[in-house]
Amino acid sequence: MRRDADSAVVVEAENLERRFGEFVAVAGISFAVRAGEVFGFLGPNGAGKSTTIRMLCGLLAPTAGRGRVAGFDMVTETERIKSRIGYMSQRFSLYDELTVEENIDFFSGIYRVARNRKKARKDWVLEMAGLQGHRRTRTAHLPGGWKQRLALGCAVLHEPPIVFLDEPTSGVDPASRRAFWTLIQEMAAAGTTVFVTTHYLEESEYCDRLAIIDRGRIVAAGTPTELKRDHMRGTVLEINCRRPFEAMRMLERLPGVREVALFGAGLHAVVDGDGEVAAMIRSRLEAAGFAPVEVASAVPSLEDVFVSLVEERSRRESGVKEGKGR
Amino acid sequence: MIMWERVLQILRKEFKIVFRDPRMRLVIFGVPVIQCLIFGYAVTMDVRDARLVVMDLDNTPASREVVSAFLGSPYFRAVGWTRDWAEARHRLDAAETSGVLRINSGFGEALGAGRPAPVQLILDGSDSNTASLILGYSRQVVARISGVVLEARAGATAGRVGPGVELRERAWFNADLTSRNYFVPGIMAVLVMLVTLMLTSMAIVREKEVGTIEQVMVTPIRRSEFILGKSLPFAVIGLVDVGLVTVVGVGWFGIPIRGSFALLLLGMGLFILSTLGIGLFISTVSSTQQQAMMTTFFFFFPAMLLSGFVYPIDSMPEPVQWVTLANPLRHVLVVIRGIFLKGVGADVLWPQLVALLLIGVLVQLFAISRFRKRVV
Numbered sequence: 001m002r003r004d005a006d007s008a009v010v011v012e013a014e015n016l017e018r019r020f021g022e023f024v025a026v027a028g029i030s031f032a033v034r035a036g037e038v039f040g041f042l043g044p045n046g047a048g049k050s051t052t053i054r055m056l057c058g059l060l061a062p063t064a065g066r067g068r069v070a071g072f073d074m075v076t077e078t079e080r081i082k083s084r085i086g087y088m089s090q091r092f093s094l095y096d097e098l099t100v101e102e103n104i105d106f107f108s109g110i111y112r113v114a115r116n117r118k119k120a121r122k123d124w125v126l127e128m129a130g131l132q133g134h135r136r137t138r139t140a141h142l143p144g145g146w147k148q149r150l151a152l153g154c155a156v157l158h159e160p161p162i163v164f165l166d167e168p169t170s171g172v173d174p175a176s177r178r179a180f181w182t183l184i185q186e187m188a189a190a191g192t193t194v195f196v197t198t199h200y201l202e203e204s205e206y207c208d209r210l211a212i213i214d215r216g217r218i219v220a221a222g223t224p225t226e227l228k229r230d231h232m233r234g235t236v237l238e239i240n241c242r243r244p245f246e247a248m249r250m251l252e253r254l255p256g257v258r259e260v261a262l263f264g265a266g267l268h269a270v271v272d273g274d275g276e277v278a279a280m281i282r283s284r285l286e287a288a289g290f291a292p293v294e295v296a297s298a299v300p301s302l303e304d305v306f307v308s309l310v311e312e313r314s315r316r317e318s319g320v321k322e323g324k325g326r
Numbered sequence: 327m328i329m330w331e332r333v334l335q336i337l338r339k340e341f342k343i344v345f346r347d348p349r350m351r352l353v354i355f356g357v358p359v360i361q362c363l364i365f366g367y368a369v370t371m372d373v374r375d376a377r378l379v380v381m382d383l384d385n386t387p388a389s390r391e392v393v394s395a396f397l398g399s400p401y402f403r404a405v406g407w408t409r410d411w412a413e414a415r416h417r418l419d420a421a422e423t424s425g426v427l428r429i430n431s432g433f434g435e436a437l438g439a440g441r442p443a444p445v446q447l448i449l450d451g452s453d454s455n456t457a458s459l460i461l462g463y464s465r466q467v468v469a470r471i472s473g474v475v476l477e478a479r480a481g482a483t484a485g486r487v488g489p490g491v492e493l494r495e496r497a498w499f500n501a502d503l504t505s506r507n508y509f510v511p512g513i514m515a516v517l518v519m520l521v522t523l524m525l526t527s528m529a530i531v532r533e534k535e536v537g538t539i540e541q542v543m544v545t546p547i548r549r550s551e552f553i554l555g556k557s558l559p560f561a562v563i564g565l566v567d568v569g570l571v572t573v574v575g576v577g578w579f580g581i582p583i584r585g586s587f588a589l590l591l592l593g594m595g596l597f598i599l600s601t602l603g604i605g606l607f608i609s610t611v612s613s614t615q616q617q618a619m620m621t622t623f624f625f626f627f628p629a630m631l632l633s634g635f636v637y638p639i640d641s642m643p644e645p646v647q648w649v650t651l652a653n654p655l656r657h658v659l660v661v662i663r664g665i666f667l668k669g670v671g672a673d674v675l676w677p678q679l680v681a682l683l684l685i686g687v688l689v690q691l692f693a694i695s696r697f698r699k700r701v702v
Contacts (some may be wrong), residue, residue, distance in 0.1 A: 057544050058699075078699075083546040093541035097343045109335035110545045155541075 007034045010162055010193050011056060013074075016065035018051050025051040027216035028065060033195055033209075035161075038188045040207030041197040042306065048216040049197035050089075053166045056195070057087045070162055083111075086160040090167035092151035096140035100131050103139055103154055111158035125153030128183065145176025152183065156192075163187065165196040169203065181206050201303045212309055219309045228300050233270070233308055234258050237278055238298035240266040241290040250288060251281065259311065268298065270308060328554065332547050336555025340529060344559065353524075358517050358567045362574040365509045373459040377405040379414050379423045386434030392445055395471050396427060401463040418450055425449040425460060440479065499667040510581050511666040512635050514571040515658045518564045518594060519601050520626060525560040526605030527618040534613055543699050553694060557602045564598045565591060575666075584669025593661035593679060599686030600654040607693040629655050654689075657681045 011033040018026040026048040033039040041049045054060040056069055058078030067074035070084040094103050104122050113121055126132045129149035131142075139147065148168060156163055165184070169177040181203065188194050188208075196207070204210050204224065211221040220231045241247050244267050251260045251269055256277045258270040271277040278295045285293045344350045378396065382389050396402050405423050408414050414426045428446040437443040447464050449457045500507045533539035542552065568591065575581040583590075604625055612618040631637065632646065633655035639647055650656045657678040664670045664678075672679065 059540060059544060079546055082544060085544070087541070087544040089537060089540060091537035091540075093537040095339065095343065095538055096536070097346050098339065102339075102342065106335050106339050107541075107545070110332050110542065110547055112329060112331060112546075 007036060009033065010035045010071075011039075011067075011069050011195060013052070013056070013067040014065055016052065016055060016067055017063050018048075018055060018060065019063045024216050026055070026062075029211075029213070029216070029218045031211050031218060031221060033193060035193050036188060036191055037208040038184060038194045038196065038206065040204045040210040041195070041213055042199070042201070042204045042210055042302075043197075043213035044199055044310070046215075047213045049199075049213060050166050052213075053087075053164050053195070053197055057085060057164055058082055059087075083158070084160055084162060086155040086158070086163040088151050088155040088163075088165050088168055090170045092144075092147045094139045094147065094151055094154065096138065099136050099138055100126070100142070100150060101135040103150065104157070107154040108157050113157055121157050121159075125150070125157065129153050144172045145179070148172050148176065148180060149183065152180070156187070161191070162193045162195065165194065167197055167199065169198065169200065177203070201301075201306055204302055212306060214310050214313060219313060220305070224302060227302065227305050231305050231309060232300045233312060234272050235270070235277075236298045236300045236304050237269045237271055237281070238263070238266060238296050239269055239281065239285075240294040241285050241292070243290060247285055247288075247290050250284070254281065254284065256280070259308070261307075268304065270304065328548065328551055332551040333555045333558070336542075336552060337559050340556065340559040344525065344529075344563070350525075354521065354563055354567070355570065357521070358513075358570045359574055361513050361517055362510055362571055362578075365513050366506050366575070366579045373401060373456055373463065375403045376401055376425070376456070376460050376463075377423045378402050379406040379408060379417050379426045380404050381408055381411070381414050381426055381428040383409060383431045384429045384433040385431075388434035388437045388443075389429045392429060392433075392471055393427065395467050396464070399463065399467055401460070401467075414448075418448065421450065423450070424453075424456060437475065506579055507581050507667060508663070509635075510571070510575040510579055511662045512659055514568055514575075514594070515597065515633075515655055515662055516630055516635055517571065518567050518598065519629065519655060520622075521567055522560045522564045522598055522601040523605045523608070523622050523626065524619075525563065526557060526602050527608035527612065527622055528615055529556055529560070530606070530609035531612050531615050531618040534609075535615060549694070549697060549699055552699075553606065553697060557606070560605070561595070561598050561602060564601070565594060568594045581666060583666050585665030585671060587665075589672055589675070590662065590665045593658055593665070593675070593682065596679060596682035596686055597654055597658040597661075600682065600689045603686065603689030603693045607689070607696060610693065610696045610698075629653055632656070634659055651681070652685065654682055654685045657685075 009032045012031070014030050015028040016026060016030070017024070017028045029048075029052065031039075041052065043049050051060065055062045056067060056074065058074070058081055062075065069081045072078075072080045072084075074081065095106065098106065101122070104125050105118075108118050108121060126135065129146060129152075131137075131146060131150060134142070134146075139150070142150065152165070152168065168184075169180055172180070177200075184194055184196065185206065198204060207224065209221070209223050210227060211218045212227070213219070220227055222230065239247070239251075244262060244265070248260045248262060248267055251257050251267070256272045258272065260267055260269045262268075269281070271281070278297070282293050282295045285291070344354070380393055380397075382393055397404055406414075406417060414428070417423045418426060426446075426448040428448065430444070430446070433443050433445070445468065447461075449460060451457045530539070533542070572583065572587070572590075576583050605622075608618055608621045608625070612621055632639075632642070632650045632653055634650070635655065639650050639656065642650070660678045661675050661682075664675050668674075
């Protein structure tokens with residue numbers, strides 16, 4: 001589904017900012033999404049993902065900055081944007097009191113889906129969500145995964161070229177999550193641009209491109225491969241030895257070791273440089289009685305990248321603060 | 327351009343949601359009937375059978391005639407007879423009686439001799455409303471006795487003397503001054519106000535709480551379409567309640583409806599314009615249903631107290647009387663009572679109808695200007 005680098009930009013933000021009183025939720029972010037890509041917004045809770053998406057959808061006015069969605073200005077042309085986008089939030093906002101079919105009919109009416117397309121669209125949603133046998137079930141009684149797919153269906157009844165999904169998989173079981181991502185991939189394959197936020201790291205591997213957002217700022221952006229290659233400070237070593245927990249405590253104090261974490265049955269350590277530190281670690285561990293010791297360099301996962309980026313920033317900022325304190 | 331398809335979708339959805347909720351069904355159809363019954367039977371300002379302790383210390387044919395004139399009227403009944411002042415006083419203290427009718431010894435003699443013959447009525451003034459009503463009734467009773475006595479004296483002495491000044495009362499529109507006739511039609515307005523205020527503000531705020539409003543606001547729907555779709559169902563429900571109260575009031579309590587029902591619907595329609603506007607406004611300032619409920623009552627009680635529904639506007643201090651002019655409930659009550667009891671038409675009620683239209687349009691414009699498609 002990778003689009004050419006030169007395909008049209010359909011969503012772009014320029015120094016977008018949103019404050020709530022004193023609190024800066026989004027602190028001047030810029031990015032561009034190209035037609036047909038799956039663009040992921042990855043970040044911890046409270047990073048500003050939802051705020052950004054709500055600004056792009058015209059639900060929230062930005063405090064500063066500019067942006068365009070589907071070629072229209074985010075601030076002055078929100079209503080024109082709204083007929084060209086689909087939006088689904090983590091709350092799966094459907095009417096619980098209405099049946100599956102009534103929810104579809106309602107949104108189909110609100111979006112003014114053409115009369116001759118209505119039936120086809122309804123059938124498509126029912127099939128996509130696997131709800132053919134549940135037309136008359138009250139939405140309140142549906143399990144989470146089905147609700148999620150119905151919410152997605154209702155959000156794209158009008159076949160919008162751009163879809164915004166705000167943590168669409170939160171609170172849904174893993175099988176449903178997997179199925180949902182398959183749906184997203186299918187939509188993207190059919191040419192829809194998908195802008196999706198998530199805090200699940202493994203999900204971000206499904207995205208064509210990603211921006212990692214932390215406390216209102218984009219800390220890194222690129223394809224998953226680029227992120228792993230360019231944004232990993234230091235090398236990731238996979239260490240297997242005896243009593244890994246004790247070994248971790250010891251390694252943390254060694255020079256050149258940035259972080260150590262338990263990983264599976266062994267440890268993952270992020271270190272400066274590569275060969276020398278690895279050799280030093282091995283000899284230190286063996287000397288301390290943790291043998292047999294195996295040290296190998298590992299391919300960083302997005303989780304390693306993410307943790308390293310977020311911790312890097314915290315470290316830098318707390319350093320700045322201490323500096324000011326003196 | 328308003329897209330009626332969208333309005334219709336919202337409208338249909340509101341009806342479904344309201345009627346699928348059993349509590350809502352009760353609020354819409356049960357509460358009006360219950361309120362009618364309460365106001366029709368229980369809440370009455372009339373004094374019937376006021377309790378009296380009789381203390382006849384004279385005990386002559388003349389004094390007994392006075393006592394029986396009191397007890398023979400529909401307004402009084404005796405709850406005790408005594409010759410002991412301490413006991414009478416105790417019964418007043420214990421609120422076992424509303425008053426003591428005391429006739430001192432020598433009453434009959436004085437009357438026979440043509441001298442002034444006083445009768446004392448001691449009232450429990452702690453309930454000032456009842457006391458003043460009793461006072462009024464007892465004046466009537468005493469006036470009747472005096473009239474008879476005077477006539478008898480005049481006849482006995484010099485043949486024909488005129489009867490003096492006499493007041494002949496007729497209460498038009500409500501001949502027996504039953505407060506039921508006054509209250510039950512009024513409930514219509516109070517109820518419709520409560521139901522429409524509540525339903526509109528709750529319907530919008532509930533969507534805020536659940537998050538569905540966001541899903542609707544992210545569609546190309548227009549503000550006007552959304553507001554219309556959210557208001558019309560409750561206007562219809564309000565008018566159905568008007569019919570319901572009319573049926574119960576006229577059919578069950580025999581309250582007369584002397585004017586045009588169509589005019590009543592028009593008046594109520596104009597009134598609902600205001601209440602829906604206030605409901606919409608409440609929804610813009612509340613983010614939870616509790617807040618909406620509190621704010622609704624914050625509007626509702628002053629509106630009810632300052633409307634003339636229970637307490638007469640004429641008795642309010644003048645600045646407050648001016649304030650009541652902004653209260654749509656005040657105007658609609660005049661319309662309702664005018665139509666039910668007086669049978670008057672638009673030729674008389676037009677100032678109220680114009681006032682309702684004006685207030686309604688202003689409130690609507692204000693509320694609509696405050697309503698935003700942006701959620702935060």
